[in-house]
Amino acid sequence: MALATLGIVALDCPDPRALAGFYAEVLGGTVEGDGEWVELKVGDRRTLAFQAAPGHVPPKWPGSDGAQQLHLDLDVDDLDEAERGVLALGARPLDTEDRSRSWRVYADPAGHPFCLCAC
Known part of the structure; x- marks a missing residue:
């Protein structure tokens, strides 16, 4: 229980x-x-x-001097389309270079990390 x-x-x-x-x-x-x-x-x-x-201080990703605290995994059908959309809304890329992976990491406008994940 x-x-x-x-x-x-x-x-x-x-x-x-x-x-x-x-x-x-x-x-x-x-x-x-x-x-x-x-x-x-x-x-x-x-x-x-x-x-x-x-006084909010966004988490650092990646970083040994500060934990990311938490991140959201957001499932998407098309990584490239979703990436264009979140960047247009003000997200910034954190780890998107490896296009062979099924996920990419971004920061929202307040600096929280989140992943777009191919479902």
């Missing part, structure tokens, strides 16, 4: 509404809230939240 169930994954960031908007463009869904806490509702039961963190 589990002791708990996973609720919401929340990302600290300087501008919750802006980062929620970025992920809404990438994942679809509905942005709810404003101010210190904003949620992105994706589908029936999935929520990604964004919390204001003044």
Whole structure:
């Protein structure tokens, strides 16, 4: 028997509404809230939240002087098409040189690493 169930994954960031908007463009869904806490509702039961963190310092990837903390794996049908889309939305490439792999690593506009993964 589990002791708990996973609720919401929340990302600290300087501008919750802006980062929620970025992920809404990438994942679809509905942005709810404003101010210190904003949620992105994706589908029936999935929520990604964004919390204001003044002085937010993005994780380093890769880096031995700071952990990446966490990253999101986002499944896509077409890596090249998804890459063009996230870059147009303000993501920046972190590890995309090896085009033979089934995944590529980017940073969202607040600096959180995420992967596009061929499904």
